[in-house]
Amino acid sequence: MTRAAPDPEPARRARADSPLAGLDLLATAVVVLDREGCATYLNPSAEQLFEVSRRIVVGQPFARLFLDGAPIEGLMAGALSGEFEEKRTDLELERPGREPMLLLVTATVLDAGPGMLLIEFREHDKRWRVDREERLLDSAQANRELVRNLAHEIKNPLGGIRGAAQLLESELGSPGLREYTQVIIKEADRLQLLVDRLLAPHRHPHIVGDVNIHEVCERIRSLVLAEFPHGLAVRRDYDTSLPEFRGDREQLIQVVLNLVRNAAQSMNGRGEIILRTRIARQVTIAKHRWKLALDLHVIDNGPGVPEEIRDRIFFPLVSGREGGSGLGLTIAQTFVQQHGGLIECDSRPGRTDFRILLPLP
Known part of the structure; x- marks a missing residue:
């Protein structure tokens, strides 16, 4: 006898009725732990910050998410012993395979509710960003x-x-x-x-249609590997749950092609480029708040953007490559902004990360 699939509506209604439901709207990451240090709640910003799913983390020891969970365990121990009711501190936390995060943490002991300790995490450089x-x-x-x-x-x-x-x-x-x-x-x-x-x-007019970002990335991957057939690896790291969205496909192809080709040329066609797609939640772009955004990264392990032009790479006619026109990044930034998005760059020797944020209405 076939068993009917469980109805998701009761779970959704339970979340909406939770006293913590309002925290889903916060831009800062919030996690609630019980007396054993297990997560009872994560808001969407916490899921994005730590790149985890609430369904997987809830009920598990939160400290185990990190290579060194001792700072979280220390906060939990202090709350249990009555050392503090509210505490602010700086923590450095690192997920396996990811960059360390320097976070400003506020821990608050709860008198009642679905947990004992509420921890709010803020990235130190968020205001700077x-x-x-x-x-x-x-x-x-x-x-x-x-x-x-x-x-x-x-x-x-x-x-x-x-x-x-x-x-x-x-x-x-x-x-x-x-x-x-x-x-x-x-x-x-x-x-x-x-x-x-x-x-x-x-x-050129803005021609809007349905865009699958992974089809765009695959086309760029084929083009660049054909142009640099020896010594270049272009690795995929896709979130296949990303929906299609409305945009100008040809413009977005040009944007990603400019970024990937620049990365390949900076490494003389020998190195690794990663195309990574994710969903970003509760994102502010150009002073507008979006519930969801496409978070696309083009990451290479090349020499990095020269320090003397790092703050000017999106300016017209500025190029770090001999013979370069200095227009590729300017055009890319223009096309992305025409979609209501933004390109950012974080570069150091051995790792350059161009991040494209596009709102998903």
């Missing part, structure tokens, strides 16, 4: 306006220079003198191509 995001958005907008106006100002006289050089060439009888007019024409064409690239993000 918000300020940096605002600066990036403001500077990107200013740069776009500057570049667009400058490109338009250059475009018209450039056409006149080329036309005059062609007329002059037709009047010259000496092949030696025509060589000079050819130099003028070729340089005018080169500058025209540069101006066209500067204006490209503002010219």
